[in-house]
Amino acid sequence: MRKRLTVAAATILALLASVFVFAQPANAATGFYVDNGRLYEAGGQEFVIRGVSHPHAWYAQETDSFAGIKSHGANTVRVVLSNGVRWTKNDAADVANVISLCKQNRLICMLEVHDTTGYGEQSGASTLDQAVDYWIEIQSALEGQEDYVLINIGNEPYGNDSATVADWASDTSAAIQRMRDAGFDHTLVVDAPNWGQDWSHTMRDNAGSVYTSDPTGNTVFSIHMYGVYEQGSTVTSYLEHFVNAGLPIMIGEFGHDHSDGNPDEDTIMAEAERLGLGYIGWSWSGNGGGVEYLDMVNNFDADSLTSWGQRIFYGANGISSTAEEATVYGGEPPTDPTDPPTDPTDPPTDPPAEGDCSADYTTVGSWGGGFQGEVTVTAGDSAISNWTVSWTFPGGQSVSHGWNASFGGGSPVTASNAPYNGQLGAGQSTTFGFIGSGSAPGSLTLTCTTD
CATH class of the missing domain: 3.20.20.80 (Glycosidases)
Known part of the structure; x- marks a missing residue:
């Protein structure tokens, strides 16, 4: 009986404690x-x-x-x-x-x-x-x-x-x-x-x-x-x-x-x-x-x-x-409804000129039925604010998942910059990687573009 009463008391205290949780100040x-x-x-x-x-x-x-x-x-x-x-x-x-x-x-x-x-x-x-x-x-x-x-x-x-x-x-x-x-x-x-x-x-x-x-x-x-x-x-x-x-x-x-x-x-x-x-x-x-x-x-x-x-x-x-x-x-917080609206009569601002980029592929490792690849993206003679790399695998390989980029498409494959690595100064580089299914390609022909 004492054990049952103890358990019951503990249960009541736990319920009361959970109620008090909501009273705590943020x-x-x-x-x-x-x-x-x-x-x-x-x-x-x-x-x-x-x-x-x-x-x-x-x-x-x-x-x-x-x-x-x-x-x-x-x-x-x-x-x-x-x-x-x-x-x-x-x-x-x-x-x-x-x-x-x-x-x-x-x-x-x-x-x-x-x-x-x-x-x-x-x-x-x-x-x-x-x-x-x-x-x-x-x-x-x-x-x-x-x-x-x-x-x-x-x-x-x-x-x-x-x-x-x-x-x-x-x-x-x-x-x-x-x-x-x-x-x-x-x-x-x-x-x-x-x-x-x-x-x-x-x-x-x-x-x-x-x-x-x-x-x-x-x-x-x-x-x-x-x-x-x-x-x-x-x-x-x-x-x-x-x-x-x-x-x-x-x-x-x-x-x-x-x-x-x-x-x-x-x-x-x-x-x-x-x-x-x-x-x-x-x-x-x-x-x-x-x-x-x-x-x-x-x-x-x-x-x-x-x-x-x-x-x-x-x-x-x-x-x-x-x-x-x-x-x-720097992530986007909820919109503040008190922010003043944009004046539709304001003249549009010309976007900054976008430079060019290049991309190089390396096989990091491979195993039966899969491989890990890495791509280095390098800005040209002027700064860029975003990039997209595309390629076609030579033997029907595919990307199962990747990192440091947003992937899309099956063939050709496209990989676009993540929010944090699109801006590159002239000559600067960043890398992204992926896990591929199939045999590792000896090389890839990559196309790098900017908007």
Whole structure:
């Protein structure tokens, strides 16, 4: 009887907590904010995260990765940092440079402390309190970046030890409160216990109270989906629980396989798209310890996608086809009805003269029944604002998917610039790539035109 009463009481408290969610104020004035379980940009546009993790803490020299991640269509990069407890600390200057790289490549930065991973079970792991100490220490690099930066307080902050997992809610609430007391207005992201997978449902059952502990109502919950989420029904049930309660949830990590089981990545991505939830895949490159198959590209080479990279970027519900760039980088906000109408009597403005361009093809790699191609587009003696490359395959090959360009047509194939790489100065170049079916052509005759 006592157990039944306890469960009933917990259910009532959870329902009350979900009601209180809607009473939280939105923090729209200072960057990203949460409202009714959804993440928004400061201007009021909903933002759905589509990105990957980059292990910066261990590969700080791989700064080209930000451009590479962007080239495959991501709108967010989750950056691994260290507070110095387990690995070499990333200081404020380094974090400021990371944010600069994100902004240069029109990516939203989600910064996370990785040293907290598996606390209570992993020897030497950092506490959440130590993670907050670190954020306060480097606060100077984060101030004023609320439009571009989300702070993931600590990665997978508890292992499976029941004694420490039981502290997840109180410790997470305390970490949120310390961040707010220190003056952080950023959207905060908090990971689940149980190595991020919350098989004990500790985060699920306490999310309402943790959310209401944030005086700004600007916290997002993050679930990591690996072997616990082998069944599609488990994925759906977990995500729908948060959505139905009006609580903000995202998939902060997932893979196509793992040492603890085979997650259902197809359902994870499909349900994220159906429910309008963000996802971050693990990870760009540099994996070790037997999970090298989770690399999305080989040796940090953006032009050498692995099968996992091809799946997450260009497969069903993949990043390339579902990501929308943050409007803070120039995307079109909703039309303001107070804007003055254009005077129809104004004389038309002559468009600027358009220069010419050229294109060159390279086969990056090939395998039975497929190949990866890359095309370099170069402006001529004057600047151009857009380009289109067309070609006919010599042996009936076709493009199955591509990146850094918009593809159309079957034969000839056409590829036009993406919104961010059409403007090229005189002599400047950009590249786009694609996966082709059939045998790799020895060469292609390409035609490059501008409007």
